Structure formats: structure tokens, C-alpha cells
Amino acid sequence: MKILPPLYEALRFLILDIQKQLQTIQDGLEREDPTLFDKSLERIDYIENAHINLLNRAGATYCADSCRNERLNIQCYEHISTSLKALSSRLQELTYQLKQMKSLKLIQKKPVYQAFDSLNKGLSLISAAIESESLGLAIDICRLQVRIDKTCDQQLDKYKKSLKTGQQTEALLQASFILKDVSIMGQALLRVGEGIISANVGQFIQIDRYQALEASLSELDHQLSQNDLKIHSMGETKSGCTISGVGTASEAEHSILAIFKEGKKRKLQEEKAGIESWHQKFPGIAPEVYSYQKQGDKASLLFEYLTGQTFDKLLLEKDNKHLKKGLNTLFNTLLDIWQTTRIKEPRSADFMRQLNKRLGSIYDVHPNFNLKGLQIGNVKQPSLEKLVEEAEKIERDLQVPNAVYIHGDFNTDNIIYDALTDQISFIDLHRSEYMDYVQDLSVLIVSFYRLTYFDPDTRKRIARSMEAIYDFGHDYAEQIRDRDYEIRMALGLARSFLTSTRFVLDQEHAKSMHHKGRFLIEQLIQLDKTQRKNYMIPKEIFHD
Template sequence: MQPLTELYDPLRFLIIEVQKQLDSVTLFLETGDLRQAENGQKRVDYIDNYHVNLLNRAATYLGEQTDKDIRITVQSYEHINHGLKSLSRQLQAIIFQAKQSSTALKLLRKKNVFRALNDLQVGLELIEPAIESEGSMLAIDICRLKVHIDKRCDQQLEKYKIRLKKGQQTEALLHASFIIRDISDMGEALLRIGEGIISANMGQMIQIDRYHSLEATLTALQLNPQEDDLTIRAMGETKSGCTISGVMTAEESEGQMLAVFKEGDKAKLKEEKTGIESWHEKFPGIAPQVYSYHKSGNKAALLFEYLTGETFDKLLLQKNRKTLKAALNRLFETLTQIWEETRADQPYPANFMAQLRKRLKDVYEVHPEFQAPSVSINGVKSPTLEALVDDAEALESELPCPLGVYIHGDFNLDNIIYDPVDNDINFIDLHRSEYLDFVQDLSVLMVSAYRLSNFDPQVRKLIAQTMQAIYEFGQDYAEHIDDTSYHLRMALGLSRSFLTSTRFVLDKQHAKAMHFRGRYLIEQVIRLTEAERMTYRIQKEIFHD
């Protein structure tokens, strides 16, 4: 971690004051000397001053810095600062509790208690060396002290519980138990301090569990974050809550990524790993290579190949028509190949309206105004959205569906990567891949373009043109396989995606535009006569704002 003089000096003084406070509290617990308790309380004003001073300096530093690495380092100083302040507050709480009962004070004079306090002292002494160290080993040692402190506190609490069951010294035992919990909480503060130092070393705020997952997955690349000069760069977060980071070393030329590290819910990442493996079997080269998979409790981590190129959302926002056109053409070629090679021997209906119904509750939680009752104006009745979905579902069940193909399952713009150098397409975030109607992927892709919260007129025009191109590509493929209900299924697929995607859009005007388009498509389709269904086409105006 880089010792920034403007921040490091007040931090060192803060550490010294917290050490003094801890010394006083430990002596108070050992001797019962109230003067030591008072000494501990006197340190609070000094600690508060250094704490606020450091916060002010960090805010000034952040305001003057644009370098990402420096900003992460400053945030790490803030993290350590808050950890030390939290530790000080717990020491204050211990003094308050212990002063309430002399009997409780006697109950605390146990080996486990003083060993835990000694662990805290060791942790404080390690902070400065850990900051000045080039690696993260000492910071990890700080984090590990939390485990030792918890173990000692839990052992002592178990002894208190046994005595409490016997009804002995109940009030004093409760006071002593509260103090043990405060000591355990100080271990948690120590853990956060260690994480702050590791974060500065890695170039991204990171928790120790995530660090261990990264450490475990990197073995596949014969790398060790403790020994190799590694940094991680935030690349985003999925709607499912998984965090995505790029792993790189200082030796890598031009900042090229070594791999992508994804961490989050174990079930989600297990599905993604399975999805990637399935794609390697069905269409080799479209998905990244998985280097390693690590699970711990209900969390897991994936380390996989970093794919060069740009995601389609970035291509749209760059407003480079030539590159965007080339990317779309290559995508259409790739999809045609995938669908031809993976066609199943039976239909797999998407059941768009069932999908929509399942997500309506989530939509209404974000936009309660969309849950409008049925109204009648001048004899013209406007049905509820639920009623429209019921009617559309009845129609959908009658539509012939072509043979299923293997689809991406979450075919958003940011899950498709185009490499203009190799003119190649890759897919990422593959945890929902399955056999289904090809219209599922295309309708999701079209709405993910419309959903972009960029209202530059040029961008909106490109979005509309992109949606139209995808629609026409789907039409060409439908004609190729004699799919007679493509346009109707696409209308239902788009309505499903327009309506459900509003839960990810907080801009009220943009969300309303999506909602009205989704509702309009359903109303339009269910009012068609048998003859009109055969010639129905989605009006291109719906793709424009």
C-alpha cells in the first residue's frame, strides 16, 4: 500500500491513540482501577480529532486526484480510519459495561479475554508495517486475527452460558457477556482494517473472503496475489449481484488483462460454469475458457478467459456506424450458424406471457403506477394489464412454434462481445442458456438496446435502426425455416421484454415509454382477426422515440 504522507501521518497518530486506549482498557479489566478507565475515556477526544482530520484530508485529496490507483488508496485510508474509529467506540462500550458491575469485572479476568485483547494489540501493531509492505501478507495476518479473537470470545461465552443456565450471578454474567461481544466486534473492525490495506494493494475495494476466492482461482494461472504484482480492476456488476473484475499484472504490456474474475452467489455461478461448458460442446469458441472455479459457503468464484473486443452497448454509444454494421452482420452470421447446428427435434415454446406474469410483481414494486385498474371512458373500456396478459396467453398457446434452438438466455447488448480485428463474436454471462424459441433471444436483445439510458438523438436513431435490423434478420431466418408465426411471437416477446425491463429503469419518462410500447403490442395482437394475423407486421415506428 502506498504511504501517502498527507494521510499516513494522521493515521499513525490515530493508531497510537487507539493503542493507548486499548492499553488503558486492558489494565482496567485486569486491576479494576477506575483511573485506567478514565485514561481510556480521555483518549476519545484525541481519537475523534485525528479521525475527523483524516476524513477532511482524504476528501481534499480525492477532490484533487484523477488517478484511479491513488483514489483507491485514499479510499483504503478512509476504510482503515473508520475501522479504527469503530474499534475505539467498542472500547468505550467496554468501559461503560464494566463500570456497571464489579462482579462482572471479576468474571472477565480470564485467559481467553486477555488473549483476545492481546490479539487486538498485535493487530494494531501490524497496521503500519502492513501499509509499508509491498505485499499483502501482513494485511492478511491482520484479517486472520479476527478468527482467533472470535474463537477465544466464543469459548468464554460458552462458559458463561453454562453458568447462566444454573441461575448463578445472572446480572453480572450478562454484563460480562455484553463485553465479550464488544471484544468480538473489535475483531470485526480489525478485519475491515486488513481488508482496506489489501484493497489498496489490489487496486479495488475487496473483502477478505473475496480475496481468498481470487487467491484460490489464480492457482490455475500459476499466480499468487501475495507474491506477484497483481491488481484487479472493476468491470461491473450483474443484475444478479455478481461482481466482475479484470485481473492484470504490472508486467503486462499496455495494461492487457490476464483473466476475468467473477464472484457472487454459488448457484448463479455454478449455472454459468455449466452454461459455458455446454456452449463449448455445442459451438466451440463462442464462450470464454474457464480457468478455475472455487466455492466457499454460499459464495463462489469463476476465473475465466478475458475476451478482447467491445460489448454491443459500447458499440452503439460510440456512434461508429461502420463498426456497428460490421458487428451486427457478424452477429447475424454467427446466430444463423448456431441455430442451424443446435436445432432440436421438438418445439420449445418461450411462453412469453407466463414469463411476464411471473415478473409483474417486481415491476409494480419499482413502478406502482403501472398497476392501473380497469377504467371506462365514454363507453370504451381499458382493461387491466393482467387481463391483457390472460388474453394474449390464450392467443400465444395457439401459435405454431418452430423447433427449438440453443439460445443464450440473457441476450443483452453487454453480454455480446465483438472483436473488430478478428471479426469475431463471443458470448458471456451464460447461466441461462437452454433450448428455446429463437425469438426469445432476439426480443431481449432489441429491448436491451431500447433500454439504454442515453438520449442523444444520434444514439436513439442508431438504437432504432439496430432494432429494425434485428427484427428483419429474424424475419429472414423465419422465412428460411418456414416459421409462419414469427411476427406475432416477436410482438409478444417484445411486449414481455418492454414491460419487465421497466424494473431496471428509474427514469419515469423512459420507463413509461417502454411500458406503453409493451402494452400497445399486446393490445394490437389480441385484436387481430384470423386473416389479419397472417399479414401482421410490427410497425417500425415502435422502435423510435
């Protein structure tokens, strides 16, 4: 962790004041002298001032021209200071509880002292861990939390047994609360250790995630030492998984060796299975998995870093040539995939069923969309639920005759185009399955529209991209004699327009998507069977 003298100085004073606060409480317990508890409370103002002083210095150190690593380093100082302030607040709570106890004799002082010794050790290691070139000391600080928890839990179990006797219950409960507070202080030490690790590796990271990353990297041929490891934030998926690029400190900042993804075990098991399935069905389209680790309900994947740009990034380039070329390559790739994976099994995407399941989530973000049958004068606007119910009747008779293997979450940020090799790659493959090809195309069209880039030129590129995807699907439908393409595409677009509003907080943009989705459903349910055979989606739907 880089030494920033103004912040480091303030942090050291903060640590010293907390050590004094802790020692005074311990002295009060040893001597059974409540006056020492009052003395510990006198340190609160010093600790508060040291914390505020560090935050003020951090604010003054920030610079608009600071690089990402410098900003992260400052944030880690703030994080450590805030964690220590939380520890001090717990000590303060503990002091008040001790002052209220009629007798300190019931407290089993040995486990409390053991926990205090661990807290003291952690506090004394902080400066050395910051100054160290290794992460060993920071990891030791994190591990102290486990030792504190174990010490407190063992004594709490004894208190529980004593409580069953029905004697001295009030005193036993007070003693239990004290042990609980001491246990929670270990969490503050854990956060301090994580702050130091984060500053060294280049991204905020929790210790269990760091350990999972270390375990994953051990399976890579490219060996990374603790000091050489750097990770770059790559964002967070809508399923809650965090994604990081893993590289070395000695290489360029954006040189990435692999992608590390962590989240719920079920999601990552599905993604691993999806990647492996793509390797079998269409080799080369998915990244190579280097390592899969699981712990409890969490898991992590380390997989190949794919070069190129996602389509939401291509869209922002002023020169349209890469976007056009990327779309053409995508269309050719999809034709190859569909030809290779096509099976003679009819499938229904059940777009309205998908929409029905997400109505609650839509209303959570946009309660104003929940009209419940609005009526103005003689004009009644049906609820979205009613529209979906009517559209489901149409969809019951719709199936694609030959299913193909689809991505399943075909958004602009899950498709990578490498302009140098003119190749397409897929990521985030946990929903891949045999399905109607319109599922992927409709999702992709709306994922372009929902992008919150509002300058006129970009919106024109978005509209042209949406129209190109629709036309590609239309041509493919004619080629395979798919007579229901327009109806299924309209239902798919309606589903995606409406469900995508839950990811968009901009009210005008969300309203536009909501109205487009309702319009398509309303248009379809007004047609009879003969009219639906000749139905064409109005291309105005792709424009603002």
C-alpha cells in the same frame, strides 16, 4: 500501499489514540478500577478529531486529474480510518457496559485479555503492513479476526451453560454482551486488512474473495506474485456477481490476463455448465474456464479474457462501421448456431409467464405502473395483470416447431465483437438452453432500447439496430416457414419492455418502455385469429 504523508500521518495518530483507549480499558479490568474507564472515554474526542482530520486531508488530496489508482489509494485510507473509528466506537460501548456492572469479578478476564492482545497486535501491524511491499502482514491482520472470534465463542459457550443453572443470570448476560462486543471488534480489524490489500491489488476486495482469487490463479500457467497482482473492476451483474479483470502491475493498466467472477454458488455452477455446454455445441463462442472454486454458498470462476467490445460500447462510437459490421457478423454467427443446434422439438418461450413472475419486481421499482384497472369516466384501463391473462390465452397455441440452443440472457453487454478478427463471443451463459430463437432476439432488441444514452444521434443508432435485429429475425422466420414469428416477437418484446423497467430509474424512459409493452399486448388481444395471421409489428415501436 502507497504512502501518502498527510494521510499516513493522521492515520498513525488515530492508531496511537485507539491503542491508548484499548490499554486504559484493559488496565481498568486488571485493577478493577472504574475510574480508568472514564479515562478511556476521554480519548473519544482525540479519536474523532484524528478521523475527521484524515477525512479532511483525503478530500484535499483528491484531484480531478488523479488517476484511478491514486483515487483508490485515498479511498483505502478513508476505509481504514472508518473501520478503526468503528472499532473505537465498540470500545466505547464496551466501556459503558463495564461501568454499569456491579462487579467485574464474574468476567472471565483471560479470554478478554487474549482478544485484547489480538486487537493490540492488529493495531501494531497496520503501519508495517501499509509500508510493506508484501501483502503478508495485511493478511495476518485479517486472520486475527478468526482468532478473536474463536476466543470469544469458546467463552460464550461456557456462559450459555452457566445460564442454564439460573444463577447470576443478569451478570452472566452482561458478560456475554461484553464478549460479543469484543468479537465484533475483530470485524473492524478484518476491514482494515482488506483496505490495505485493496490498495495493493487495485480494487476493493474482501479477504475471502482475495483468497479465492489466489487459489484460482494457482491453476494458471502465468504465475502472479502477490506484489505483481492487479485487478480491475469490470462491474457487477444483475444477479449480484462481481466481475474483475486480473492482470499484472508491471503491464499496462488495462492489460488483462483473465476474468475473475464471484457470487452465489448456484449462479456460477449454472454459468460453468453453460460454458461447457457451448464448448460442446458450438466451440469457440464461449470463453475457456481456467478454474472453478467453491466455498460454502459462494463460488468463483476464473476464465479467459475475450478481446473486443460489447455492443453497448460499439453503439457509442461516432463511426457506425464497427456497429454495422458487428451486427452483420452476429447475424451470420446466429444462423450458424441455429443451423448447428436445431432440434426437432417444439418449444414455447412462455413470455407472459415470465412477465407474470416479474410483476412484483416491476412494481417495487415503479409502483405507479400498478394501475389495478384505472377508470376515467366511461373509459376503463385494464390492469397489467388482466392484459397478461388475456395474452396468455393467445400464447397457449404458439410454439416454435424446431428449438435451437440460445444464450438466454442476450443483452448488449453479454455479446463481444472483436473487430480485428471479425468474431463474436458470448459471456454470462448461466441461462443457456434449447428454446425459441425469438427469446434471444426480443431480449437483444429491448436491451438496446433500455440503454440510458439520450443524445439524438445515439437514439437513432439504437433504433436502427433494433430494426435490423427485427428484420434479421423476420427473414429467418420466412426461411424456415415460421408463421407465428410476428405474434411471438410482439409478446417477447412486450415482456422485455415491461420487465426491463425494473432496471431503469429514469421515469420518462421507464414510462416509454412500459407504454410500448402495454401497447403491444393491447394490440394483440384486440385481434381475432384471422387478423393475427396477418399481423405485423409496427416499426414505430423501435423509435422514441
